[in-house]
Amino acid sequence: MKLLFEEITGKTQFYSIAESYWFPAIEECSIEAATANVWVSRQDHDTVLVKGKIDGRFQIVCDRCGELFAMNLQSEFVYLATTRREEISELTDLECNEEDSLILYLAEPIVEVDQILREQALLAIPLKNLCSEDCRGICAGCGHVLNKEPCCCKVDISNSPFAALKKLKNQ
Numbered sequence: 001m002k003l004l005f006e007e008i009t010g011k012t013q014f015y016s017i018a019e020s021y022w023f024p025a026i027e028e029c030s031i032e033a034a035t036a037n038v039w040v041s042r043q044d045h046d047t048v049l050v051k052g053k054i055d056g057r058f059q060i061v062c063d064r065c066g067e068l069f070a071m072n073l074q075s076e077f078v079y080l081a082t083t084r085r086e087e088i089s090e091l092t093d094l095e096c097n098e099e100d101s102l103i104l105y106l107a108e109p110i111v112e113v114d115q116i117l118r119e120q121a122l123l124a125i126p127l128k129n130l131c132s133e134d135c136r137g138i139c140a141g142c143g144h145v146l147n148k149e150p151c152c153c154k155v156d157i158s159n160s161p162f163a164a165l166k167k168l169k170n171q
């Protein structure tokens with residue numbers, strides 16, 4: 001979805017995107033559902049305020065055990081999209097009382113909503129994905145997914161201190 005500045009007025013316009021086409025393509029990740037709500041309003045001739053909220057649910061591979069698990073994603077953001085050349089340092093100049101808003105410098109007066117949503121979704125997905133905090137991972141010996149089945153490695157006792165004791169006893 002693209003919004004031209006000329007279509008945006010001082011009155012807040014609301015868009016709801018119930019589809020997930022904007023969701024980023026991520027390796028080993030399949031999207032179950034995603035919706036985005038976007039509010040836009042004109043701040044001044046060169047600047048548009050874009051507020052958004054993303055809700056998503058997807059399957060992703062656990063970095064530790066390699067199994068797919070479901071993850072929810074939620075993100076809210078505020079952008080000031082501007083075609084001004086100079087840096088905007090004082091947000092108050094724009095009568096904008098939004099804190100933590102990001103400034104997006106545009107070459108043309110067009111808000112690429114899909115691109116913003118995609119970027120925000122990417123930011124919201126953690127770098128490390130674990131199915132649970134105490135995921136036990138995969139045994140390096142037998143390759144078992146330890147959350148599902150126990151390790152079946154043959155325990156090698158020949159080098160343990162108890163093995164040494166046994167030897168002494170047998171002598």
Ligand SMILES: [Zn+2]
Nearest residue numbers: 062065131135
């Ligand atoms: Zn895991």
Ligand SMILES: [Zn+2]
Nearest residue numbers: 139142151153
């Ligand atoms: Zn094992």
